[in-house]
Amino acid sequence: MKQRLIDYWLTNKIITDKDTIKAFEEVNREDFIDKEFLKEVYGDYPLPIGYDQTISQPTTIMIMTQALELKSSDKVLEIGTGSGYQAALISKIAKKVITTEIIPELVEKAKKNIKKAKIKNIKVIHSDGSQGYEKEKPYNAIILTAATPKIPHPLIEQLKNGGRLIAPVGPLYGQTMIKITKRGKELIKENLGSFMFVPLKGKYGY
């Protein structure tokens, strides 16, 4: 189950970064999933986490984690905590994760999940992450795990020089995964393919 996913990623060269694979091995997805879906915990599709939100499919989460090019000294901002699973994977590679969630019940749920997983370097913040999180800026990497009509400019501002930002950008019914690398005033853009996410709310959402 878990190993089958790893084999699939390695064989097809979808995930080649060792740290990303190691993070996946270290985090129990079981800690972040409701009991009723435990049988499907390593199915490669999204699962409901309540409040009309979903935990993304493992392959998508891994592609995004790898694309962040994380280092052990990095401070990372996530917008869209959801279950806390994506933050947990990042926390195994980076130094510190600040993750923001707009639904208060999910903030509490994620905190519980993260505690279950015994992870200590994640801070869950109840706020509108579309505006970023000024207090802890600048970030080496920023990840948006909700679909956004365009990349909110505060996120670009809060990204460190040399920093990476990953976001699914586009209309509600389907987005392009965009990676931005900040080089001074220049933003280097890459397209990582087509995906579908739940919508971003808040000031810079839909």
Ligand code: SAH
């Ligand atoms: N990364 C999550 C899945 C994210 S689903 C995981 O690993 O489980 C997207 C999440 O973004 C939802 O929980 C939704 O409530 C949240 N969200 C939507 N708009 C937001 C905003 N403006 N600020 C913070 N969180 C937001």
